[in-house]
Amino acid sequence: MDNPISSRDFRCLQLACVGLGLAAGSIIIGVSVSKAAAAVGGIFIGAAGLGLLMLAYPFLKDQLNLDHILPTLGSLRIHPHPGPDHGEGRSSTNGNKEGARSSLSTVSRTLEKLKPGGRGAGEG
Template identity: 80%
Template sequence: MDIPISSRDFRCLQLACVALGLVAGSIIIGVSVSKAAAAVGGVFIGAAGLGFLIFIYPFLKARFNLDHLLPRLGSLRIHPHAGRNCEEAGASANGNKEGARRSLSTVSRTLEKLKPGGRGTEEG
């Protein structure tokens, strides 16, 4: 069953959904006590933001002529600077390995403290 809808009515419906999402998200965040409820409000606001972007896309496309802009953005490439010599790179790699060992031992110590009956827990 197809119901004909005009372009203007469709845009109004889109804008109403965006407004409803923003209002609902703001209310949920405003009255929430827990972080989980605030996260749900954030999801509502994020969905409303996405809806708003979908709503304004035709206007942006007409205003900024995105058909010419988007292919240029897609063809951008990152060109790294000339690399350092091998001696500097080797010393840097050794320093990174040492740093990784240090952080790994810190993580191991922290995990030992968190274990039940571990040396870091004090029962009194």
């Protein structure tokens, strides 16, 4: 029982499990009538996909050189560039506040006019 398994045999076993998972999931989904059975088939296919990813990871790591790509992806940061400042920065902010106040007062006056017995009910 102390027979070591070779790397090639292990990869073949992984590939066989992936194939079995894909076949079982496809058959379960194909013959299922209920949604629950189809969900179980989807779980089989998802597990097979994960097994396939585990099988392909060493190849992808070597071919894509992930050790150099992943640290650069992790160091990416978003640095928003502010728009051009035309000397209106603070005044436009205050202008927006004033504009909001004036529109609020306009809405209040309109609501007062619409109320029965309001200030502007008899006018017009």
